[in-house]
Amino acid sequence: MTRRDLGRRTLKYLAWSFLLMALVGGSARAQQPKPGTVTLKGQLVCSLCWFEADRKETPYGTQADIECAVDCAEKDIPPAVAVKTEEEFKLYVIDAKQFKQNKKKWLDFIGKEVEATGRVRVNKDKDYLTIDDLKVLPSQGAAQESAAIGSVAELALNDLFGVEQKLSAYRGKIVVLNFWATWCVPCRQEMPDLAAIQNEYAALGVQVVGASADTISTRSKVLDFIKETRINFPVWLGATTEDVKRFGLGPALPGTAIVGRDGKILLVKPTVITATELKKQL
Known part of the structure; x- marks a missing residue:
């Protein structure tokens, strides 16, 4: 990993931190801990799906976990910070009012490691956390991302018609492999840039492929998503957490891997990727 990559990673975590501060009503200025506050480090999880x-x-973060978290959010079930102790995990459920203020944004950070500062209250044997400050911690997957660079990883999934497609079939082209899902809010945001790359670089031997975590059972939702976001590249279904992991990504979506003409992974981006970032690599 280059110094520039490390710089980009730092900026990414800063951006996540600013977004999370907005969720809890904080500001960009560092906040002093209030009397009676605690600081917890753990994984942001669904307080129901965890069990x-x-x-x-x-470990929490499989595709089923993420989908369950989305369903629970629609039912106003808040997330929690899962803190690992010596022998077990302890859950601190996020204040319901804070969660309801911006449910979709909270979902963007499900599965990520966070540091939360706030006040804890106990009600009916459950611990509840009202957050004053929240930031995303550097992913433990950084080493996984580095290990993936230069490796050859195969991916075989079915397309929208049930026909198996393989990544190796695109050998000789540069492939922008994007992992996404219809329920992933930031995934929707990056689709116009991916479509633009497909239009501009296809003649130069670049191919965008969308590997969706949705399955054939939700094909209608995928088709609606494709129409709404004007996707102009192949879409495959059924990507799993293990598939994503082989490319140095996950478990949270979106994630993108750029694969060289020789089939080796050139770059991994475990969050939203922009056209500007892609053009620097193509």
Whole structure:
């Protein structure tokens, strides 16, 4: 990883921190802890879906976890900060009012490691956290991203018609492989840039491929998404957390990997990618 990459990563985490500050009503200026506040470090998770599995055996962040979090958000079930202790995890449920103020933005950070400063109250054996300051921590997946660079990773998924497609079939082209889902808000935001890259660079041997976490059972939603965002590149269905991980990404979406003409991974971006960033790599 180059110094420029590290600089970009730092800017990315700063941007996430500013967004999270907006969620909790903070400002860009550093805040002094208030009396009685605590600082917690853990993973932002769905306070209900967390209990779907033994988290000692199955880490949170699978595709099923993320989809469950989206469903729970629609039912006004707030997320929580899962803090790991010596023997188990302890959940601090986010204040319901803070969550309802901007549910969609909270979902953007499900699965990410965060540092939360706020006040804890206990009600009926549950711990609730009213947040004063919240920031995203550097991902432990940084080493995973670095390890993926230069490796050859295959991906085989079915297209919208149920026909298997393979990434290796595009050998000889530069592939912009974007992992997304219809329920992912930031995924929608980056589609115009991906479509623009497809238009501008296709003649130069660049191919954008959209690998959706949606399955064939939600094909109608995918088709609506394609129409609304004017996607002009191939869309494959059924991308899993394990698929994303092989490309140094995940578990949160979106994520993009640029694959060279020789099939080797050139770049991974574990968040929204812009046309400007892509053009620097093509």
